[in-house]
Amino acid sequence: MRKKSSRSPELPPAWSVALGEEVRRRRKVLRLTQAELADLANCGPDFLYDLERGKPTIRIDKLMLVLEVLGLTFKLEPRVPTA
Secondary structure (H helix, E strand, C coil), X not given: CCCCCCCCXXXXXXXXXXXXXXXXXXXXXXXXXHHHHHHHHCCCHHHHHHHHCCCCCCCHHXXXXXXXXXXXXXXXXXXXXXX
């Protein structure tokens, strides 16, 4: 039997929450349900559910398919140094 952890559940990182919020916002702008987007992006609705809720451990290949359907791009940029 597994011992229950007394730790509270950790919140997802801010970047994954922001990514999920943007995907949800764009999906709604395009008037797509999660099921419709999942079908168009050839992924499961559970993946979209997790993505939109900020799960930080998602598959990048599936993310790229979703972004393609939504007309979004994934862009890497150098960090701006903080003072």
